[in-house]
Amino acid sequence: MTPERYARLRAVLDRRQPDLTIITDNVHKGRNLSAIVRTADAAGIAEMHAVIDDKDYKAFRGTAMGSHSWVDVQRHPNITTLIQQQQAAGYQVLAAHLDADSVDYRQPDYTRPTAVLLGAEKRGVSAEACALADAHITIPMMGMVQSYNVSVAAGIILSEAQRQRAEAGMYDQPRLAPAVYQRILFEWAHP
Amino acid sequence: MTPERYARLRAVLDRRQPDLTIITDNVHKGRNLSAIVRTADAAGIAEMHAVIDDKDYKAFRGTAMGSHSWVDVQRHPNITTLIQQQQAAGYQVLAAHLDADSVDYRQPDYTRPTAVLLGAEKRGVSAEACALADAHITIPMMGMVQSYNVSVAAGIILSEAQRQRAEAGMYDQPRLAPAVYQRILFEWAHP
Ligand SMILES: C[S@@+](CC[C@H](N)C(=O)[O-])C[C@H]1O[C@@H](n2cnc3c(N)ncnc32)[C@H](O)[C@@H]1O
Numbered sequence: 001m002t003p004e005r006y007a008r009l010r011a012v013l014d015r016r017q018p019d020l021t022i023i024t025d026n027v028h029k030g031r032n033l034s035a036i037v038r039t040a041d042a043a044g045i046a047e048m049h050a051v052i053d054d055k056d057y058k059a060f061r062g063t064a065m066g067s068h069s070w071v072d073v074q075r076h077p078n079i080t081t082l083i084q085q086q087q088a089a090g091y092q093v094l095a096a097h098l099d100a101d102s103v104d105y106r107q108p109d110y111t112r113p114t115a116v117l118l119g120a121e122k123r124g125v126s127a128e129a130c131a132l133a134d135a136h137i138t139i140p141m142m143g144m145v146q147s148y149n150v151s152v153a154a155g156i157i158l159s160e161a162q163r164q165r166a167e168a169g170m171y172d173q174p175r176l177a178p179a180v181y182q183r184i185l186f187e188w189a190h191p
Numbered sequence: 192m193t194p195e196r197y198a199r200l201r202a203v204l205d206r207r208q209p210d211l212t213i214i215t216d217n218v219h220k221g222r223n224l225s226a227i228v229r230t231a232d233a234a235g236i237a238e239m240h241a242v243i244d245d246k247d248y249k250a251f252r253g254t255a256m257g258s259h260s261w262v263d264v265q266r267h268p269n270i271t272t273l274i275q276q277q278q279a280a281g282y283q284v285l286a287a288h289l290d291a292d293s294v295d296y297r298q299p300d301y302t303r304p305t306a307v308l309l310g311a312e313k314r315g316v317s318a319e320a321c322a323l324a325d326a327h328i329t330i331p332m333m334g335m336v337q338s339y340n341v342s343v344a345a346g347i348i349l350s351e352a353q354r355q356r357a358e359a360g361m362y363d364q365p366r367l368a369p370a371v372y373q374r375i376l377f378e379w380a381h382p
């Protein structure tokens with residue numbers, strides 16, 4: 001490990017956001033999940049949460065981005081329990097979902113502890129998850145097609161979260177708890 | 192064709208932006224190009240431009256989104272000529288590219304006639320194309336990974352273009368030339 005590399009790891013950890021995360025509700029294509037992980041890293045997300053079946057999880061771990069990732073992807077068996085856990089921990093859960101009561105994705109305050117919930121490629125966010133979410137957010141679309149690829153939707157929503165957090169100075173000083181910071185630094189420096 | 196369907200086609204054409212486009216410089220994976228086309232449709236782009244070799248173009252046309260698309264994808268043999276043509280037609284060409292002189296992607300005025308230039312998965316935007324572009328734009332990244340998937344980058348940049356154009360009222364009344372409007376309406380209504 002060169003000193004430059006070590007400094008780079010620290011600079012990235014200095015910008016990690018312990019209170020911003022992604023939840024995927026049965027996003028099953030490995031390449032979509034990989035692109036979401038890559039985008040989460042870019043927004044400073046340290047840990048994300050996936051409900052995904054065994055076969056799809058295996059395929060995802062086999063992809064280049066899945067096998068060695070800078071974001072900790074936690075697997076969960078049940079979307080309902082997962083959302084309730086996040087809410088109990090103080091997160092607002094924003095379901096990316098087109099609905100009568102959806103608000104524009106730029107409207108929420110992303111400087112609050114926030115979990116962005118993304119749905120499956122075909123089925124979208126499940127009904128149980130939609131019912132539990134604190135709000136439904138939607139990216140306006142001007143064309144014929146009714147939805148974005150899920151990883152593109154993740155990128156657009158996270159770019160807004162990042163914009164708000166940058167404006168609020170949330171990338172300007174370390175925000176991870178010292179113990180978490182040191183644990184991740186150790187893992188990254190000793191792969 | 193139901194009256195509702197016909198009205199929907201017209202509503203989409205009413206929002207098409209004749210002076211906003213995408214140029215892809217050897218983006219070769221069919222699924223990336225498909226996701227870019229889907230995202231272009233969402234921003235109201237009517238026509239985009241691709242420099243792509245025969246084999247990759249065939250694979251792209253074989254994908255679900257490639258075979259029937261709402262966006263006209265024009266193929267070009269040469270990136271230099273293509274960029275010069277666009278500039279001669281009055282477009283600013285913005286290369287999505289990380290460079291010393293890059294500006295934040297939110298800085299340009301996207302209400303001007305604009306072509307967003309995207310680079311290949313591995314190689315990025317070619318040196319010739321970078322040299323010709325009017326500006327280099329970059330999406331700030333806070334993490335370890337150095338670039339987004341190209342279709343995610345397209346989504347983030349086009350969401351900003353769309354935001355600026357929506358604010359300027361550019362989706363509020365038809366902007367296609369009447370002859371173009373009628374031609375596309377006829378094609379869409381008689382597939
Ligand atoms: C391909 S879409 C699923 C479409 C599905 N047919 C539906 O109606 O929900 C996959 C996921 O991407 C996200 N997404 C796609 N387009 C979106 C948009 N315009 N606004 C908000 N989220 C979007 C949502 O999380 C969605 O569940």
Ligand SMILES: C[S@@+](CC[C@H](N)C(=O)[O-])C[C@H]1O[C@@H](n2cnc3c(N)ncnc32)[C@H](O)[C@@H]1O
Pocket residue numbers: 286287288289308309310311312313314315316328329330331332337338339340341342344
């Ligand atoms: C995977 S990237 C190519 C990375 C390549 N190694 C390079 O250094 O250019 C594919 C394309 O996505 C776009 N892109 C990805 N991340 C970007 C960012 N942060 N800012 C601007 N464009 C980006 C660019 O057009 C780039 O050429």
